[in-house]
Amino acid sequence: MATSMKKADAVIVGFGWAGAIMAKELTEAGLNVVALERGPMQDTYPEGSYPQVIDELTYNIRRKLFQDISKETVTIRHGVNDVALPNRQLGAFLPGNGVGGAGVHWSGVHFRVDPVELRMRSHYEERYGKKFIPEGMTIQDFGVTYEELEPYFDFAEKVFGTSGTAWTINGKNVGEGKGGNPFAPDRSTDFPLVAQKNTISAQLFQKAATEVGYHPYNLPSANTSGPYTNPYGAQMGPCNFCGFCSGYVCYMYSKASPNLNILPALKQEPKFELRTNAYVLRVNLDSDKRRATGVTYVDAQGQEIEQPADLVILSAFQFHNVRLMLLSGIGKPYDPKTGEGVVGKNFAYQNMATIKAYFDKDAHHTNPFIGAGGNGVAVDDFNADNFDHGPHGFVGGSPFWVNQAGTRPIAGINNPPGTPEWGSQWKAAAADYYTHQLSMDAHGAHQSYRDNYLDLDPTYKDAYGQPLLRMTFDWKENDLRMTQFMVEKMKKIAEAMNPKALKVSVKGAGSHFNTASYQTTHLNGGAIMGTDPKTSAVNKYLQSWDVPNVFVPGASAFPQGLGYNPTGLVAALTYWSARAIREQYLKNPGPLVQA
Amino acid sequence: MSNEDSPNERRDFLRKSLTLIPVVTLAGASLASPLSAQESSAKHDANKPAAPASHYEPSYFTAEEWTFLHAAVARLIPTDERGPGAIEAGVPEYIDRQMGTSYANGSLWYMQGPFNANAAPEFGYQLKLSPKEVYRLGIAAADNWCHQQHGKLFAQLDAATQDAALKQFESGKVAFEQLPAKTFFTQLLQNTKEGFFCDPMHGGNKNMVGWKLINFPGARADFMDWVERDERYPFPPVSIRGERA
Numbered sequence A: 001m002a003t004s005m006k007k008a009d010a011v012i013v014g015f016g017w018a019g020a021i022m023a024k025e026l027t028e029a030g031l032n033v034v035a036l037e038r039g040p041m042q043d044t045y046p047e048g049s050y051p052q053v054i055d056e057l058t059y060n061i062r063r064k065l066f067q068d069i070s071k072e073t074v075t076i077r078h079g080v081n082d083v084a085l086p087n088r089q090l091g092a093f094l095p096g097n098g099v100g101g102a103g104v105h106w107s108g109v110h111f112r113v114d115p116v117e118l119r120m121r122s123h124y125e126e127r128y129g130k131k132f133i134p135e136g137m138t139i140q141d142f143g144v145t146y147e148e149l150e151p152y153f154d155f156a157e158k159v160f161g162t163s164g165t166a167w168t169i170n171g172k173n174v175g176e177g178k179g180g181n182p183f184a185p186d187r188s189t190d191f192p193l194v195a196q197k198n199t200i201s202a203q204l205f206q207k208a209a210t211e212v213g214y215h216p217y218n219l220p221s222a223n224t225s226g227p228y229t230n231p232y233g234a235q236m237g238p239c240n241f242c243g244f245c246s247g248y249v250c251y252m253y254s255k256a257s258p259n260l261n262i263l264p265a266l267k268q269e270p271k272f273e274l275r276t277n278a279y280v281l282r283v284n285l286d287s288d289k290r291r292a293t294g295v296t297y298v299d300a301q302g303q304e305i306e307q308p309a310d311l312v313i314l315s316a317f318q319f320h321n322v323r324l325m326l327l328s329g330i331g332k333p334y335d336p337k338t339g340e341g342v343v344g345k346n347f348a349y350q351n352m353a354t355i356k357a358y359f360d361k362d363a364h365h366t367n368p369f370i371g372a373g374g375n376g377v378a379v380d381d382f383n384a385d386n387f388d389h390g391p392h393g394f395v396g397g398s399p400f401w402v403n404q405a406g407t408r409p410i411a412g413i414n415n416p417p418g419t420p421e422w423g424s425q426w427k428a429a430a431a432d433y434y435t436h437q438l439s440m441d442a443h444g445a446h447q448s449y450r451d452n453y454l455d456l457d458p459t460y461k462d463a464y465g466q467p468l469l470r471m472t473f474d475w476k477e478n479d480l481r482m483t484q485f486m487v488e489k490m491k492k493i494a495e496a497m498n499p500k501a502l503k504v505s506v507k508g509a510g511s512h513f514n515t516a517s518y519q520t521t522h523l524n525g526g527a528i529m530g531t532d533p534k535t536s537a538v539n540k541y542l543q544s545w546d547v548p549n550v551f552v553p554g555a556s557a558f559p560q561g562l563g564y565n566p567t568g569l570v571a572a573l574t575y576w577s578a579r580a581i582r583e584q585y586l587k588n589p590g591p592l593v594q595a
Numbered sequence B: 001m002s003n004e005d006s007p008n009e010r011r012d013f014l015r016k017s018l019t020l021i022p023v024v025t026l027a028g029a030s031l032a033s034p035l036s037a038q039e040s041s042a043k044h045d046a047n048k049p050a051a052p053a054s055h056y057e058p059s060y061f062t063a064e065e066w067t068f069l070h071a072a073v074a075r076l077i078p079t080d081e082r083g084p085g086a087i088e089a090g091v092p093e094y095i096d097r098q099m100g101t102s103y104a105n106g107s108l109w110y111m112q113g114p115f116n117a118n119a120a121p122e123f124g125y126q127l128k129l130s131p132k133e134v135y136r137l138g139i140a141a142a143d144n145w146c147h148q149q150h151g152k153l154f155a156q157l158d159a160a161t162q163d164a165a166l167k168q169f170e171s172g173k174v175a176f177e178q179l180p181a182k183t184f185f186t187q188l189l190q191n192t193k194e195g196f197f198c199d200p201m202h203g204g205n206k207n208m209v210g211w212k213l214i215n216f217p218g219a220r221a222d223f224m225d226w227v228e229r230d231e232r233y234p235f236p237p238v239s240i241r242g243e244r245a
Helices: A017-028 A056-061 A120-128 A146-160 A200-211 A263-267 A318-328 A423-433 A477-496 A567-585 B003-027 B033-044 B063-076 B091-098 B131-150 B159-171 B181-197 B206-214
Strands: A008-013 A033-036 A074-077 A272-275 A279-285 A292-298 A304-314 A351-358 A377-379 A400-402 A437-444 A453-461 A467-472 A501-505
Touching (some): A008 A017, A033 A304, A200 A437, A200 A477, A263 A272, A279 A304, A279 A318, A304 A318, A400 A477, A423 B206, A437 A477, B063 B131, B063 B159, B063 B181, B131 B159, B131 B181, B159 B181, B181 B206
Parallel strands (some): A008 A033, A033 A272
Antiparallel strands (some): A279 A292, A292 A304, A400 A437, A453 A467
């Protein structure tokens, strides 16, 4: 039988950004906190130390920092009547593993949110009418506003040491002509650091986007433009554009991570304990399933351990939160046939298109080995609802950008269209074009649909004998129309650069979700927040409607996917939720919103 | 050092010491200080004749497989007027050394059944074969196919016929008995590119020939002063262990 540990005030499942933020906030509130991380301890030293981290084969190709899917993966199918197959090799998305989670290997693009996307259904119904939203599209409002979240976005940026250019601060324009984003919502304070330098690729994008009448701005980046000390006393050094960012531990102490920006402060805190190699099997509930009593995990030796706690925080990666809720019986599982139930509902992703531009060797040296994960130049002219969707007949928007994060040769050699994949022609093209190309993305929002959802697989099991999570997911007509529209708008920028060749990668009509081709790790939903327990799994404070001493921060709470990268909103929502726990829940434990 | 490589660390270190000798002698290159430990180790073996890089003895591949591998990677990344190819880069050695890692056993992948080999390509890899098994079955099948078509093994064919055979495998038009030809080809090409562009400590990209071809600076990883400059990066690559091209 399971060994039982001393009861904690709070147990945290998963030590990425959400787990680290919660641990810091709850220990500040005086709670004894135990954090359980299924992967190993890892940090700038030794995992990120120079020069051993500058190793593409070990890190990106052999997936050193990513989830160990030999033990647990997900199964995937395109439709509700198909048989799902396991994702046997990491491909489309790359969840993290170990202390820091995906916050270790992420790039560092650190956005807020477009306020419209927090009230997606209401906004579209108000502007375009109810009939504009297609049948089967299940987008919802988050139930929280940008104004409510602004202080938490602001604080998270200070914790991360984010570099960027403001547009307005308390209504006053400070960013016009300086690289600010005219579509950005108002801010209470400036970015902690000025924007990073722009690569040649980003400069070319900026110039071309201006020429075609768009409004380029500096990407907000959690890679430091200069030395910085955050509110927790964590120190960061300036990013040197080493080019080993996404998929790597930052050896320069320049990319924000839970390990660098929060853990040093937690290590000073006697009320905090971090246990690694602790794989949580389930949240334990009392007999009426209205209260969590703690969690059960398997330790490094394979022993089952029970950790009792008054408060349970599920802060694992998006789909792990959903799976733990399903395995534990927290909330009613979603049924796509009836549309009833909430856990697993509104699983959404990202809707990407990419254009690569190739230049003559005498035209430009883009040197794509130079890079920083959060760095670049973007336009929001077609993001969110910044343009009239009326004539186009689709829901959702997309920022476009050059985000030169560093391109390494094993995975990154990319030749002009028509080049063979091997032989002398391939070799010559690699030599001629590797340092004379750039890549731009339309990082499209992705909407939620009635039959894109998560549940437990009936066949495949993890290494501990528990069912794998099953994704039922495919692209819909709205998604394909949107991405084709976006790529045409972005192509104008690419063409204005006068390249020698262009390669356009966009999903065509009838495209199905490809699990083998990397898109982004921006997975959303499945334990969504909202105002009604019939249509959401957690309330506006990320508290389970059904089991009120369970809180579930993470992108699992997003009712649909954003145009922007999700980490900024994950961090802000986690601080917002923590504040509600500290100021309301701890005084009177129980539901913070009456259903 | 990656976890998967650590069991071979000492062996790799010794091998590296040996293979570095001819490089130094021929090129007259001065070695960076991080190599001093290897230099002294090399002196220890100075009474033995220096082994050229190509004298690597495979641990996994049989003599017949080894012959195929050399011939195939020499066509995938040829030695030509643009410079050294897969052979000079040590790609066969790289691939053989990879066969001693957890990757080669499929241990990095979810390998529980049931398996559905007929799944649509959108579902990615769905076979129960590990990379090691793909090579064992695939090389035999490829040589067998060449023998049936041309009366010779792959390595005995002229370059144009070899290229034509590789294109057949790549397109999947050829049916191998025990695995899709395309699966075998895709793995071989992926591993060949890895061996051409990886850090030399993994046994490939010897003398950083892959990086020099494309002007990739390797482990320099500090471009603070180069971010905004639209010009050719002038410094040659360095490796993790401090070799300079």
